Amino acid sequence: MADPISDLILRVALRDRSAFSALYEATSAKLFGICLRVLKDRAEAEEALQEAYVKVWNNASRFSITANSPISWLAAIARNNAIDRLRARRPETVELDEEMGGADETPDPERLVMSRETGARISACLDELEANRADAVRGAYLDGYSYQELAEQFSVPLNTMRTWLRRSLMSLRKCLET
Template sequence: MTTRSDIEKMILRVAMQDRAAFEALYAATSAKLFGIILRVLKDRAAAQDVLQDVYLRLWQGGASSFRAGRASPITWLATVARNRAIDRLRRDRPATPLDQAPEVADSAKGPEALAIDASDRARIDGCLDELKPDRAAAVRGAYLDGDTYADLAARHDVPLNTMRTWLRRSLMSLKDCLTR
């Protein structure tokens, strides 16, 4: 199991252009980051593009902006990934009003993709149901609805650092649940 300290060290080594650390960081974090990006974009191909962009930016100097001790390394990576996904959404947003937008061919997913999505969604929902209701609501708000930690802390009437702790611990619980 990769620990917080391991991920932190990998990020710091990636900042020094250590290829082995980059490969290890990708192996340890890409599935989680992909899930976050996919939830924001709701498009697998776009999510894969953004995930590649996240790691490319880390390699090209983005890792040097990580400050050990200020934030959990996985939270930092998740924030970077979420922000890149939101940037992609904003960039791809239609420039014209919907009533004036040109017609687009149906890009609906096929039955197999829908079944896989439904299965994944059911597993995640089942794991979220294992959390306390307020923790599950905070996770949904932060990672599905794009709420900021400050907004969530105010909504749940808890200090900001408590909200960060809730989210970190909840994500660890979700990870444990999803690996069962």
């Protein structure tokens, strides 16, 4: 027996508006949660959700029952859309005081030394990880790549990438605590 969400997506691919409405009813709360978690702004998350469903409507024919879990497929669309919005945000405007040379915010020598030491410790701990795991951590947390992008880059399943990152962060925490 086929999954009801899969059936709805297949009917949406045939431009069935009632199926689209039912799909929205069945999945919008979960997808909104994903958008809200990424964007941390309710209004922007609502806009991202709307855009995600437009993408679902336009790309439902690309859904493959054998290759994708329907919820994973929908969640990836919502998450990637929210991440795209996050990346597209304009940098915050510069305050006039900063532009006019307000207070000197250069760290004092003690903070510079501490910052360098912390950076060196993190770097040393990253070096203790397997090279591909360390590269994945840098990609996710320094370069802003999504889990899906990293999974594709390293040619591993999405859940494997999540496991790599979770275990790597646990190893880093343990290393930094010693």
